[in-house]
Structures are given as structure tokens and as C-alpha cells.
Amino acid sequence: MRLWASRGGREPQTVPEALRRAEQRRREGRDAEAAALVARVLELDPDNLHAHLLAAYLHVARRATAPARQEFRWVLGHDANHARALLGLAGIALEEGDAHECRDLLRRALRFYPEFPEATALLEAVRTREAAPPPAAANATAAPRVDRLRLPGTGRALIIGRADGGLIASQPVADDAKDVSEALARTLQLAAATLGRAGLGPLHRAIVEDDHDAVFTRTDGDLVVSLALPRATDPTQGLLDLNRLWSATLHELGLAAGPPAAAPSSTPADTPVDRTRRVS
Amino acid sequence: MSGPRLKLALEYDSTSRGRHVRDIVSELKRQHWVRGALIVAADGFVIAAELPGTIEVDSMAALAATLGRELETSAQRLGRPSFCTALFSADDGTMFLAASRIGYLVVLAEQQVNVQAIRGALAEAVGLIDAAWAGEAAG
Numbered sequence: 001m002r003l004w005a006s007r008g009g010r011e012p013q014t015v016p017e018a019l020r021r022a023e024q025r026r027r028e029g030r031d032a033e034a035a036a037l038v039a040r041v042l043e044l045d046p047d048n049l050h051a052h053l054l055a056a057y058l059h060v061a062r063r064a065t066a067p068a069r070q071e072f073r074w075v076l077g078h079d080a081n082h083a084r085a086l087l088g089l090a091g092i093a094l095e096e097g098d099a100h101e102c103r104d105l106l107r108r109a110l111r112f113y114p115e116f117p118e119a120t121a122l123l124e125a126v127r128t129r130e131a132a133p134p135p136a137a138a139n140a141t142a143a144p145r146v147d148r149l150r151l152p153g154t155g156r157a158l159i160i161g162r163a164d165g166g167l168i169a170s171q172p173v174a175d176d177a178k179d180v181s182e183a184l185a186r187t188l189q190l191a192a193a194t195l196g197r198a199g200l201g202p203l204h205r206a207i208v209e210d211d212h213d214a215v216f217t218r219t220d221g222d223l224v225v226s227l228a229l230p231r232a233t234d235p236t237q238g239l240l241d242l243n244r245l246w247s248a249t250l251h252e253l254g255l256a257a258g259p260p261a262a263a264p265s266s267t268p269a270d271t272p273v274d275r276t277r278r279v280s
Numbered sequence: 281m282s283g284p285r286l287k288l289a290l291e292y293d294s295t296s297r298g299r300h301v302r303d304i305v306s307e308l309k310r311q312h313w314v315r316g317a318l319i320v321a322a323d324g325f326v327i328a329a330e331l332p333g334t335i336e337v338d339s340m341a342a343l344a345a346t347l348g349r350e351l352e353t354s355a356q357r358l359g360r361p362s363f364c365t366a367l368f369s370a371d372d373g374t375m376f377l378a379a380s381r382i383g384y385l386v387v388l389a390e391q392q393v394n395v396q397a398i399r400g401a402l403a404e405a406v407g408l409i410d411a412a413w414a415g416e417a418a419g
Contacts, residue, residue, distance in 0.1 A: 024298070026321070026325055026327075027298060027327055027328075028297040028298040028301065028327075029297065029301055029319075029321075029327055029381075029382030029383065029409070029413060030297060030413075031321075031382070057321075057323045057325060058323075060322055060323035061321045061322045061323050061325070061383070062322075063322060063352070087324075087342075088323070091323070091324070091342075091345075091346060091349070094346060094350075095346075095349055095350070095353050117336050117338050117339040117342075118324060118338050118339050118341075118342035120339065121336075121339035121340075121342055121343050122342055122343065122346060125343060125346065176358060179357070179358060180358060183354035183357070183358060186350055186354065187347070187350050187351060187354060190343065190346055190347040190350050191347055191366075191368040191375070193343055194340070194343040194344055194347050194368070194375065195368055195370045195373075195375055197335070197336075197339055197340050197343050198335055198340060198373070198375060198388050199334060199335065199372065200370040200371070200372045200373040200374070200375060200388065201370040201371030201372040201373070202370055202371055203368055203369070203370050204369055204370060204371070205367075205368075205369040206366065206367060206368045206369070207366065207367045208351065208363050208365075208366040208367075209363065209364050209365050209366070210355065210360065210361040210362060210363050210364055211361045211364065212361060235395055235396070
């Protein structure tokens, strides 16, 4: 099918060529140009499944969930077992916190295409998440006395939780601490799955930075201790502070022998002594 | 990073951006103690990758993109700024993740890696992407 007249030989002449060029633009990170090509194809060939799928991807890439879902559903309306559309919808479901829906969609995709590595990897991550028991409310008797856990002078917030997202304690006490603990758990579970896929082994520490804060987190797969510090914090110092709070938390929870950390300057035995800012 | 020269957006023609993004990944891969690097769009589409043969690229990219989106959506739900960089340290290495205009930059490194060096390299890579894609309107 001829689409449009050539102007200088650079514009695509046919639908397949336009779609090929749209794919190429995506590979170059030129999503706006790819979207323009796809939109043009859909004007001329509204039932083109490949174009609808590309449109869905481009919506996901610009974080437009609703139109992405609509396009993925359009594809499934024309091919009920389209594996990539099922994977796309599964990703959206996971983003929205619906792990059951995500798992069902992935299983549907894998039923028809068992050799689908992306779906397999995502299903593993979802299984990890679902294997964890649902978050429970903090148990007052098990909660450590966080007032004894001294935040460093620049510390902004401390979250102590379980790997399943259950909040044990926070400092300062905040309304959204439970939500933060659950979000932290979701992130750590996905990070653990990604590290596993890369062959790097179990997750121990994380540092997540935004424009304001650097959030230092330590976990052993059961317990999670997370400390928010200013973004400008030296990573080594942040990890020293985190390790001190980790040891003190274990003590407060009765999981470790020895006295709690008494002062911000105390250094637990497992603190890295190398000052070259290595964290592993 | 000393590889790709910082260019203005207008200096890029239709083919050089593709090469530029591959150069950025190559430069990250050349850092000391780095095993591999990739750039993946938010939907899991692999824009460029240099990973060891033992790692299946598409599944790695799918998980990295899902992790990046989780970091973004969590921050959004909690009314906080979105993440710029993240580092996840494990028994046998460290994974770095950085948000950019076109997707997530991922670096997989050995345990011995100099964290500050990689953070610097990632910041420069994000800067290069921002400069090159400055004219790209939101899709």
C-alpha cells in the first residue's frame, strides 16, 4: 500500500516501511518521531495490528498508562493470545499493584508461547512477590524502641520493616510510613529478581537518590532498614550510618547479642573500612 | 567518560543518534570493573546493550524497566520526586540504574567497582542524552 509521495526520498512509501522506520526511531530513542509515523499509519490503515502494538509501547514509554492499556486491549481484541500485548498489560497491572492480574496475564502468554524470556522473568518476579505473606500491622510488642535508635544529625527518616512490606517502626512517626514500607518492599523484591537474573546473587544494600534525598537501605531478605539522608551525603558515610542503625535494630529486636549502638559515630563490625566508596 | 563528545541537539542527524546511544553504552561498559551496560525504554524495549553472553538481554531489560517504573510510580504515589539514580548491591556485584529522557541506563559491575566513578559516568551519560535529545518532544 502506497502511503504518501516521496519528498526528497527520505519519507516512507509504504506501511511496512513506515513501521520499520518507526521501530528504527525507537531504537534511536526518538519516540516522538516514531509516534508520528505510527499515527500516520493508523490514519491510513486503522486495523494494522503491528501499528497498534507499537502505539501501545510508545504510550508506555511516555508513561501514559490508559491509552497504552487501550491499545494493548485492541490488539487482544483481534488476537486473543498475542503474547506481547499480554506482556504489556501484565506490566501495567504490576505497576498498578495488581500482582494477581499480572500473573494471570503472564501465564496466559506463556501457555501459548512457553519460550518467552521476558514473560518468564517477570513471572518469576511476581511469584517472589506473591510468595511473601501479606503485610501485617506492626506488632507493638515486637516493635523496637526506635527512640533509642539515634538518627544521624542529618537523618530525615528511618523505616524499619519486613521484606514483605510490613512496617515495624518508623522515625519520625508519619502517616505514610506504612505506604513507604510497602513501596520499599516492592522495589527490593524487583531489584532482587533483577540481580538474580544478572547472576549477581542476593541483594544486601541499596541507595536510591532523588533530587532531595538519598535513601540508604540494608536487608537480609527478612528485615529491611532504610535511612533517608540528604542527597549530598557521602555514600560511605551514609552506609556507616545505615550499618550502625542496622546493628542497633537487630539488638532492639533481640536478633543480635551485644549492646545497642550508643552514638552516631559508633561503627559496627561489618562496616566497610575501605574509604574508596565501595559498597558491596 | 572521555568518549562521546558533548554535542548540541541540532548537531545530531537521523542516523547519528542511534550511533551516539551505542557509544554511550560502550563508554559505560569500558569503565573499570563493569561487566555490562544497557539502555532500556520504560516499556522494556532494548535501545542498546552490551551484556555478557551469560545474561539473556530481553529478560534482563524487562526486569530493569519494571524496576525503573516501580521506582517512578512509588515516588509518584507517595508524592515524592522521582528517582535519579539507584544502586543495588549484592553478593557478587552491583547494579546501577539511572533515569534518562529516553529510558533507563543500567550498569552491571563487579563487587570491587568504584561507586563514585560509575555514578559520575552515569551522570555524564544522562547529560549526553539530555543534550542530544533536547529537541525531542514528548511522544
